Amino acid sequence: MADKTIVIEPVTRIEGHAKITIQLDESGEVADAHFHVTQFRGFERISQGRMVHEMPSLMARICGICPVSHMVASAKACDEILGVTVPPTGVRLRRVLNLAQIVQSHALSFFYLSSPDLLLGFDSDPALRNLVGVARQTPDLARDGVALRRFGQRIIERLGGKRIHPAWVVPGGVSRPLEASERDSILAEIPDARERAHRTLEWFKKNVAQWTEEAAHFGDFPSLYMGLVHEGGNAAYSDGLLRVVDSSGWVMADGVDPRAYGDYLGETVEPWSYLKSTYFKPLGYPAGIYRVGPLARLNVAERLGTPAADAELAEYRERLGRYPSSSFHYHYARLIEIVHCIDVIDHILSRPDVLDPHVRARAEVNRREGVGVSEAPRGVLIHHYKVDDDGLVEWVNLVIATGHNNLAMNRSVLETARHYIKGDHVKEGMLNRVEAVIRCYDPCLSCSTHAVGQMPLQVDIRDAEGSLLRQVSR
Amino acid sequence: MVACGNTLRGDDAVGPEVGELLAVRLAGTGASVIVSDQLLPELADDASRARLVVFVDAATDRPVGSVGVRPVAPRRAPDDAVGDGRAAVVPPRAKRSLDPFSHGMGPEDLLALTRDLYSATPQAVLVSVGAESFEPGAELSGAVREAIPQAVLTVLHAIVEGTRSVPTPHA
Numbered sequence: 001m002a003d004k005t006i007v008i009e010p011v012t013r014i015e016g017h018a019k020i021t022i023q024l025d026e027s028g029e030v031a032d033a034h035f036h037v038t039q040f041r042g043f044e045r046i047s048q049g050r051m052v053h054e055m056p057s058l059m060a061r062i063c064g065i066c067p068v069s070h071m072v073a074s075a076k077a078c079d080e081i082l083g084v085t086v087p088p089t090g091v092r093l094r095r096v097l098n099l100a101q102i103v104q105s106h107a108l109s110f111f112y113l114s115s116p117d118l119l120l121g122f123d124s125d126p127a128l129r130n131l132v133g134v135a136r137q138t139p140d141l142a143r144d145g146v147a148l149r150r151f152g153q154r155i156i157e158r159l160g161g162k163r164i165h166p167a168w169v170v171p172g173g174v175s176r177p178l179e180a181s182e183r184d185s186i187l188a189e190i191p192d193a194r195e196r197a198h199r200t201l202e203w204f205k206k207n208v209a210q211w212t213e214e215a216a217h218f219g220d221f222p223s224l225y226m227g228l229v230h231e232g233g234n235a236a237y238s239d240g241l242l243r244v245v246d247s248s249g250w251v252m253a254d255g256v257d258p259r260a261y262g263d264y265l266g267e268t269v270e271p272w273s274y275l276k277s278t279y280f281k282p283l284g285y286p287a288g289i290y291r292v293g294p295l296a297r298l299n300v301a302e303r304l305g306t307p308a309a310d311a312e313l314a315e316y317r318e319r320l321g322r323y324p325s326s327s328f329h330y331h332y333a334r335l336i337e338i339v340h341c342i343d344v345i346d347h348i349l350s351r352p353d354v355l356d357p358h359v360r361a362r363a364e365v366n367r368r369e370g371v372g373v374s375e376a377p378r379g380v381l382i383h384h385y386k387v388d389d390d391g392l393v394e395w396v397n398l399v400i401a402t403g404h405n406n407l408a409m410n411r412s413v414l415e416t417a418r419h420y421i422k423g424d425h426v427k428e429g430m431l432n433r434v435e436a437v438i439r440c441y442d443p444c445l446s447c448s449t450h451a452v453g454q455m456p457l458q459v460d461i462r463d464a465e466g467s468l469l470r471q472v473s474r
Numbered sequence: 475m476v477a478c479g480n481t482l483r484g485d486d487a488v489g490p491e492v493g494e495l496l497a498v499r500l501a502g503t504g505a506s507v508i509v510s511d512q513l514l515p516e517l518a519d520d521a522s523r524a525r526l527v528v529f530v531d532a533a534t535d536r537p538v539g540s541v542g543v544r545p546v547a548p549r550r551a552p553d554d555a556v557g558d559g560r561a562a563v564v565p566p567r568a569k570r571s572l573d574p575f576s577h578g579m580g581p582e583d584l585l586a587l588t589r590d591l592y593s594a595t596p597q598a599v600l601v602s603v604g605a606e607s608f609e610p611g612a613e614l615s616g617a618v619r620e621a622i623p624q625a626v627l628t629v630l631h632a633i634v635e636g637t638r639s640v641p642t643p644h645a
Contacts, residue, residue: 064511131515131587132583132586132587132590135587135590135591136590139590139591142590142591143591143592146515146518146591147519149515149516153516163510164511
């Protein structure tokens with residue numbers, strides 16, 4: 001039997017366009033696999049020459065799912081360029097906005113994109129394996145998903161003025177203080193959101209045993225993990241310092257000022273993808289493979305910092321170990337983070353000083369360079385700018401969560417393909433599992449390639465000579 | 475009323491333009507105007523509370539600058555069961571995979587979600603305006619801009635007609 005290649009294109013239910021190529025050897029075993037990102041955007045280039053004050057709003061346009069994280073990271077880079085200290089209430093309001101975005105994005109990832117596989121089955125009819133199918137099968141679960149996404153979006157709309165691409169986060173803080181009526185409206189919706197988040201988590205825990213097979217083969221390998229933590233080890237989402245641990249808990253780097261990211265993170269480009277691969281420099285490429293996002297955040301942090309979420313975290317670790325290594329567990333981690341984010345939003349908005357009108361510091365350009373970091377739903381997000389004396393942007397580097405995860409996603413695709421695919425007579429459900437491992441990471445390809453164009457993915461199966469044997473695209 | 479479109483893609487902005495005008499005209503009437511880049515599952519919650527849903531969108535299947543209105547019904551659910559892991563028995567042409575983030579969710583899909591999630595089936599119409607260009611840019615073409623007053627009147631007429639005989643929803 002000649003070597004063969006399977007192509008899955010487009011990869012569905014992800015945020016972006018990509019394809020997967022699976023190379024078979026002469027005996028029909030999977031020899032290699034790649035996750036290709038086939039779109040290109042170029043925001044690092046098009047932002048050159050813009051005024052630094054424009055950057056948060058401009059950078060928000062990178063993504064319609066996580067514009068807030070880009071705004072926050074961008075504004076923090078701009079804060080440093082202005083040399084300002086953001087008023088405490090401005091810092092807290094930015095946090096609320098970022099946490100709300102994590103809630104809505106996690107709800108989208110879990111309920112809309114991944115729950116069809118979990119609930120309807122990885123082998124179920126792809127035409128029905130979607131949110132409508134979930135709504136028909138378990139309307140209660142689907143309603144919870146819709147409500148949680150709406151909860152996060154409403155907060156963004158109330159604070160930022162609109163759901164997508166709000167322009168509220170600015171260099172120096174936020175553009176206007178919070179109104180009491182807005183705070184009260186959000187607080188009134190928290191009990192319902194909290195109940196739905198806990199109900200979903202209970203549903204997941206009750207059913208997780210049925211996905212043991214997938215959990216064992218969806219990218220279960222040792223790697224490093226990176227995330228932001230506060231001093232003391234609590235997970236941080238909008239502030240904090242970088243920590244890197246390995247799968248045994250060995251701390252490889254800690255207390256890293258995000259300004260020093262370049263000392264720890266290297267970037268490389270492969271000819272088959274527009275998505276850069278980032279690696280942990282001290283271990284080199286490709287040994288420095290690491291993961292970011294919910295799974296990594298829960299691995300690097302000692303605790304989350306809210307009682308209910310910490311109780312869930314303790315159970316998670318009891319079930320899976322202190323440093324779970326299967327990418328399938330991104331789902332579980334994501335649901336715990338929703339619980340945590342809702343509680344932190346509640347805590348911040350219940351503070352009497354959250355209505356403080358002093359929410360913005362103003363200044364001209366005082367430094368030529370700035371680095372801003374935040375946790376996007378998918379993981380650590382770094383914005384790094386250099387400007388001239390007039391504040392015109394000269395150079396931009398964006399290190400995006402999906403780029404951090406690129407090596408891990410490719411390894412996960414290879415591992416999953418090796419387990420499920422034998423020969424070129426491949427059932428759709430097997431290919432769906434290869435796609436599903438990518439969905440665990442919830443990649444955002446618009447963010448990570450900075451791409452003009454649309455967003456879908458494809459699986460190719462090729463022979464040893466590179467001839468295309470089969471292509472799956474929807 | 476759900477006004478759809480991207481304000482940075484030429485004539486696609488006609489929905490939001492009509493929506494902004496009607497938000498002023500309909501203030502205090504009990505009507506709610508939602509302007510959105512695209513239809514999303516979350517809007518099913520709003521639709522479930524409505525007696526009548528009027529969708530406004532740009533269209534490529536009608537003459538540029540013309541305004542049309544037609545009733546919209548929820549997409550029919552396939553007859554087969556879901557979730558049993560077996561191959562479905564839906565004829566291929568009847569199958570349609572919904573990805574709510576493919577920018578392909580239509581009014582029929584949203585109404586189907588409204589039915590499946592909230593057991594609500596509001597009456598619905600689609601007011602569409604024939605568009606010329608969806609290229610990047612913030613300007614409407616002349617013919618589409620001139621059609622806006624007609625689109626506004628069509629929506630108002632649809633509301634009057636649609637609410638005349640529609641009972642108040644249970645939700």
